[in-house]
Amino acid sequence: SVDKKWWKESVVYQIYPRSFMDSNGDGIGDLQGIISKLDYLKTLGIDVVWLCPVYESPNDDNGYDISNYQGIMHEFGTMTDWEELLEGLHQRGMKLIMDLVVNHSSDEHHWFVESRKSKDNPYRDYYVWRPGKNGEAPNDWGSFFSGPAWQYDATTDEYYLHIFSKKQPDLNWENPKVRREVYDMMTWWLDKGIDGFRMDVINLISKAPGLPSMKDGGDGPRFINGPRVHEFIQEMNREVLSKYDIMTVGETLDVTPEDVIKYAGTDRHELNMVFQFELMGIDSGPSGKWEVTPWKLTDFKKIISKWQTSLEGKAWNSIYLNNHDQPRLLSRFGNDKEYHNKSAKMLATMLHTLQGTTYIYQGEEIGMTNVRFDTIEEYRDIETLNRYQECIDQGQEPSEVMESIYAKGRDNARTPMQWTGNHPHAGFTTGTPWLTVNPNYPEINVERALADEDSIFHYYQKLIRLRKQHDVIVYGAFELLNADDEQVFAYTRTFGEERLLIILNFYDKPARFEWNWSKVEAISGERTAELLISNYDIPASEDVRQVDLRPYEARVYKLS
Numbered sequence: 001s002v003d004k005k006w007w008k009e010s011v012v013y014q015i016y017p018r019s020f021m022d023s024n025g026d027g028i029g030d031l032q033g034i035i036s037k038l039d040y041l042k043t044l045g046i047d048v049v050w051l052c053p054v055y056e057s058p059n060d061d062n063g064y065d066i067s068n069y070q071g072i073m074h075e076f077g078t079m080t081d082w083e084e085l086l087e088g089l090h091q092r093g094m095k096l097i098m099d100l101v102v103n104h105s106s107d108e109h110h111w112f113v114e115s116r117k118s119k120d121n122p123y124r125d126y127y128v129w130r131p132g133k134n135g136e137a138p139n140d141w142g143s144f145f146s147g148p149a150w151q152y153d154a155t156t157d158e159y160y161l162h163i164f165s166k167k168q169p170d171l172n173w174e175n176p177k178v179r180r181e182v183y184d185m186m187t188w189w190l191d192k193g194i195d196g197f198r199m200d201v202i203n204l205i206s207k208a209p210g211l212p213s214m215k216d217g218g219d220g221p222r223f224i225n226g227p228r229v230h231e232f233i234q235e236m237n238r239e240v241l242s243k244y245d246i247m248t249v250g251e252t253l254d255v256t257p258e259d260v261i262k263y264a265g266t267d268r269h270e271l272n273m274v275f276q277f278e279l280m281g282i283d284s285g286p287s288g289k290w291e292v293t294p295w296k297l298t299d300f301k302k303i304i305s306k307w308q309t310s311l312e313g314k315a316w317n318s319i320y321l322n323n324h325d326q327p328r329l330l331s332r333f334g335n336d337k338e339y340h341n342k343s344a345k346m347l348a349t350m351l352h353t354l355q356g357t358t359y360i361y362q363g364e365e366i367g368m369t370n371v372r373f374d375t376i377e378e379y380r381d382i383e384t385l386n387r388y389q390e391c392i393d394q395g396q397e398p399s400e401v402m403e404s405i406y407a408k409g410r411d412n413a414r415t416p417m418q419w420t421g422n423h424p425h426a427g428f429t430t431g432t433p434w435l436t437v438n439p440n441y442p443e444i445n446v447e448r449a450l451a452d453e454d455s456i457f458h459y460y461q462k463l464i465r466l467r468k469q470h471d472v473i474v475y476g477a478f479e480l481l482n483a484d485d486e487q488v489f490a491y492t493r494t495f496g497e498e499r500l501l502i503i504l505n506f507y508d509k510p511a512r513f514e515w516n517w518s519k520v521e522a523i524s525g526e527r528t529a530e531l532l533i534s535n536y537d538i539p540a541s542e543d544v545r546q547v548d549l550r551p552y553e554a555r556v557y558k559l560s
């Protein structure tokens, strides 16, 4: 009775175009660069590409500040290039989902250029304008990129709301004209043949009426999961999404499973799935992401089990361990030094054997790592640069601030893709890259990974193939086996008569896992365990009931 869908069975590959491949030597990745790597993506075996924004943009936030939703950023190429990309993907049996950034636009979008001209401009209400209060901002909301969420504009002596940078004014979703514009624009892209959308901060589009201050009761920021958000998304679904066979994934900050069942519940007519961020917060302190905090495997497992079990049969998970805003998974949850290969494969084993659609972020499949540039001058990300300045202004030690940037800064994920080991800049560009390439590229690169049978790349390839062969990998229900174990993560996935047993050692020390054999008998009288994949060689004779794991060892058994 399971509800089978292509987007549940898919593996998605996220491309950050600026950093993927530069075709013309200007140091900036582009559409022709991506086109030149389509066979690489096909070889990996992925089904869907999620393309981060490629629209016209002044690039205050690398394309997340859009000045024309229906034009291509000149640095990336032309609409003809984009059409060639779509066709190239479709020809190879892959799909394309586009980033939809409609909580805000760029301040250089013509809507905003008009909006700021006068209080009676027809576009005034496309954005959120308010008079100041006693010479100060209308309320106490802060921006994600440091400082207040309000910018004073002298032309009309009012402030506009920007939850992100001041060049990213928030669109006013209360205005039906704004919603109409967005739906028409989405329809225009869908009619060009795309296969869906990833929706940037989609749970921020409805703001609490009256824009109440953070101090005035309420729980948490008053622009997350706002009162009309489901009404808006249902309207979008009715007007646009429901008319196409597409996939949709919303980026949602600060959500509980109950919230997600609303955004992505089977009968809700909203989205197919969302990205939630609970695991991404596991190594943060009370003051937020920059407060780097040690994490425990028991907490890690608790978060995963919670999402796996609470959405079962009700909504669908997105499984990811990093993206363009997060540190590299291997540096964060694995061991990017002594156990680079083994720990990357261990984490990959988990990524591909949880219930949900799998997302791979570019470079993850070759084990790209975080980077440590010597000085702040080498960094480009607006969040990182603003945060650095704020800390220095408050008197913090530069070296201390740099440590948190090394751990959490977004440029960790944005250093250029490492294609080759013996060309300057890893073969990403023949010019000067917009962001310095990670100096470890002579060891970590695609060329080397493709030539090595034992590479992380080939392990990802194998995991993706297994997904196509075993329904249980996609649809099986999750059960955690060892909540209290601080070193091993073990779980089963069950789908009808099929059951998988997954055993993962998360550390560089050996560990023993003792398996309760009665769980197998519950399915059938047989007692066989077939090894589907592992990151070590395992003697066929080994007894699965008592497993001795080497550092970062991962095993997937099929039980019957």
Ligand code: TEU
Pocket: 061, 064, 065, 101, 144, 164, 200, 201, 251, 253, 289, 324, 325, 383, 410
């Ligand atoms: O991210 C939303 C978001 O909340 C992140 O900015 C997050 O706060 C931060 O990266 C981690 O602390 C989306 C996009 O993914 C991001 O790249 C954009 O900068 C942001 O929206 C604004 O569009």
Ligand code: CA
Pocket: 022, 023, 024, 025, 026, 027, 028, 029, 030, 075
């Ligand atoms: Ca280029």
